[in-house]
Amino acid sequence: MSLPKNVRLVEVGPRDGLQNEAQPISVADKVRLVDDLTDAGLAYIEVGSFVSPKWVPQMAGSGEVFAGIRQREGVTYAALAPNLRGFEDALAAGVKEVAVFAAASEAFSQRNINCSISDSLKRFEPIMESARSQGVRVRGYVSCVLGCPYEGRISAEQVAPVAKALHDMGCYEVSLGDTIGTGTAGDTRRLFEVVSAQVPRAQLAGHFHDTYGQALANVYASLLEGISVFDSSVAGLGGCPYAKGATGNVASEDVVYLLQGLGIETGIDLNRLIAAGLRISEVLGRATGSRVAKARGVR
Amino acid sequence: MSLPKNVRLVEVGPRDGLQNEAQPISVADKVRLVDDLTDAGLAYIEVGSFVSPKWVPQMAGSGEVFAGIRQREGVTYAALAPNLRGFEDALAAGVKEVAVFAAASEAFSQRNINCSISDSLKRFEPIMESARSQGVRVRGYVSCVLGCPYEGRISAEQVAPVAKALHDMGCYEVSLGDTIGTGTAGDTRRLFEVVSAQVPRAQLAGHFHDTYGQALANVYASLLEGISVFDSSVAGLGGCPYAKGATGNVASEDVVYLLQGLGIETGIDLNRLIAAGLRISEVLGRATGSRVAKARGVR
Numbered sequence: 001m002s003l004p005k006n007v008r009l010v011e012v013g014p015r016d017g018l019q020n021e022a023q024p025i026s027v028a029d030k031v032r033l034v035d036d037l038t039d040a041g042l043a044y045i046e047v048g049s050f051v052s053p054k055w056v057p058q059m060a061g062s063g064e065v066f067a068g069i070r071q072r073e074g075v076t077y078a079a080l081a082p083n084l085r086g087f088e089d090a091l092a093a094g095v096k097e098v099a100v101f102a103a104a105s106e107a108f109s110q111r112n113i114n115c116s117i118s119d120s121l122k123r124f125e126p127i128m129e130s131a132r133s134q135g136v137r138v139r140g141y142v143s144c145v146l147g148c149p150y151e152g153r154i155s156a157e158q159v160a161p162v163a164k165a166l167h168d169m170g171c172y173e174v175s176l177g178d179t180i181g182t183g184t185a186g187d188t189r190r191l192f193e194v195v196s197a198q199v200p201r202a203q204l205a206g207h208f209h210d211t212y213g214q215a216l217a218n219v220y221a222s223l224l225e226g227i228s229v230f231d232s233s234v235a236g237l238g239g240c241p242y243a244k245g246a247t248g249n250v251a252s253e254d255v256v257y258l259l260q261g262l263g264i265e266t267g268i269d270l271n272r273l274i275a276a277g278l279r280i281s282e283v284l285g286r287a288t289g290s291r292v293a294k295a296r297g298v299r
Numbered sequence: 300m301s302l303p304k305n306v307r308l309v310e311v312g313p314r315d316g317l318q319n320e321a322q323p324i325s326v327a328d329k330v331r332l333v334d335d336l337t338d339a340g341l342a343y344i345e346v347g348s349f350v351s352p353k354w355v356p357q358m359a360g361s362g363e364v365f366a367g368i369r370q371r372e373g374v375t376y377a378a379l380a381p382n383l384r385g386f387e388d389a390l391a392a393g394v395k396e397v398a399v400f401a402a403a404s405e406a407f408s409q410r411n412i413n414c415s416i417s418d419s420l421k422r423f424e425p426i427m428e429s430a431r432s433q434g435v436r437v438r439g440y441v442s443c444v445l446g447c448p449y450e451g452r453i454s455a456e457q458v459a460p461v462a463k464a465l466h467d468m469g470c471y472e473v474s475l476g477d478t479i480g481t482g483t484a485g486d487t488r489r490l491f492e493v494v495s496a497q498v499p500r501a502q503l504a505g506h507f508h509d510t511y512g513q514a515l516a517n518v519y520a521s522l523l524e525g526i527s528v529f530d531s532s533v534a535g536l537g538g539c540p541y542a543k544g545a546t547g548n549v550a551s552e553d554v555v556y557l558l559q560g561l562g563i564e565t566g567i568d569l570n571r572l573i574a575a576g577l578r579i580s581e582v583l584g585r586a587t588g589s590r591v592a593k594a595r596g597v598r
Contacts, residue, residue, distance in 0.1 A: 003485075184560025210512075211594045212553070213550070213553040213556075213589075213590030213591065214515060216515065217516040217519045217557060219516070220484045220516045246590070246593045246594045254512040257513070258516060261482070261483025291509065291511055291546065292511050294546075295510045
């Protein structure tokens with residue numbers, strides 16, 4: 001067993017997290033959250049999404065958030081660009097790295113973005129072309145990699161071609177997301193075994209939800225497969241849109257605690273990260289979703 | 300990587316769980332819980348503790364609980380016997396298997412049972428002798444194996460001699476408990492590597508608390524070390540006495556879900572187990588601590 005010595009966390013709380021919280025918060029509160037995360041030592045923060053506020057009111061003002069945050073040298077501040085319009089808006093806001101989003105489940109793709117997987121990939125082509133010409137890096141997400149709320153179980157063989165397509169079209173990294181959190185450790189290992197035949201392990205990331213309590217076991221299983229990049233959300237922001245009262249994104253604090261225990265370096269100050277999570281939880285008027293924060297005797 | 304094909308869960312909810320819930324419940328409710336667990340297919344249930352109700356009011360009436368439950372052939376119904384008096388009371392109640400309890404931390408032993416580790420082991424000698432002569436099996440617990448609320452980190456080298464002493468004095472199985480839930484996967488693996496030099500792996504069990512969210516990752520790490528017996532508590536009964544609002548014992552439902560995902564047989568019906576957990580949670584007037592139960596859309 002040889003684990004990676006360093007892990008990079010991709011902090012998705014300000015985007016994936018806040019997007020799935022019921023209540024939109026102010027630009028000032030978002031700026032404060034991102035600044036807190038910068039101060040905690042995160043090297044990659046997904047700051048917002050350039051999408052119509054009619055569809056996703058929680059992401060309104062992402063341009064103002066980018067204008068307001070302190071950008072520390074060496075830290076990546078990224079945005080989700082669901083389409084070319086969003087991509088252009090992101091660029092106009094000075095964003096240097098974007099993320100695009102496909103699904104491994106046909107039914108999820110249809111219901112979530114109203115088109116087939118293959119159509120969704122085609123729509124990224126102009127984004128990729130423009131990104132290439134302007135020196136903007138693009139990260140790819142694949143959702144529903146271990147299960148789908150409509151189709152049930154998803155096989156690694158369904159995920160591999162989608163991950164390969166994103167990689168082939170120029171995504172420098174592809175994040176595999178267990179969107180509904182049903183996956184367990186053995187499936188996680190098999191997923192990376194199969195997908196890594198198409199995309200090198202160094203260009204794959206794991207994105208786990210803790211809905212069934214499996215996220216940290218899946219992170220550990222991924223580490224054993226040589227994966228060294230993980231998405232997580234401070235305070236477990238986001239919840240689970242498919243099961244009321246259940247948890248969604250794994251809490252960054254809990255992942256950092258695991259990694260510290262394994263002697264893996266992240267560059268993150270756990271105490272400052274906990275403090276950032278408690279502050280945003282207070283803004284949202286909810287308890288933190290981080291077990292580590294709770295165990296330290298705070299809500 | 301070769302995982303065990305079968306795992307035995309030791310259900311500690313009715314004892315370790317209820318003992319740490321603030322509110323004592325009736326004998327009838329306890330009987331119902333144990334019967335529900337029998338019906339769910341648990342092969343081992345720790346039913347109660349023979350201890351003075353002055354000290355632990357939650358465990359009052361353990362004899363009546365034993366008298367009231369349906370005992371299914373092939374299922375072990377055990378009790379904790381903290382001392383010789385408790386052991387004799389357990390035998391008088393018809394108990395066929397008992398558990399004894401030591402700590403890997405000197406400070407915890409002093410504060411929890413008011414004597415040194417070595418004195419606590421000496422006190423078990425008359426129990427072991429009597430048990431041997433009467434054909435009663437004894438299981439041993441070691442607490443604080445990865446951390447102590449008073450001493451902090453505990454090394455595997457501190458645990459090994461205590462586990463060996465219990466094994467040498469006749470415990471057929473020794474359960475290693477991360478009482479405060481601070482341990483992570485790498486420490487868990489090292490723990491079993493070191494302790495298994497003194498006690499065979501087939502006679503070791505893992506007992507994890509989810510306080511820091513690490514329990515399932517630790518179960519998975521233990522499986523990779525060849526451990527095939529785990530203690531768990533339905534609905535996560537028990538909470539954490541050291542951190543208000545935090546979780547304690549890992550929920551049996553969540554462990555079963557992980558094991559099913561890994562293709563490991565337990566003989567347990569997950570739906571019936573979830574139902575048993577929801578019923579006792581309702582009796583206690585609290586939400587279930589099982590993520591799987593919550594994810595299925597119920598509280």
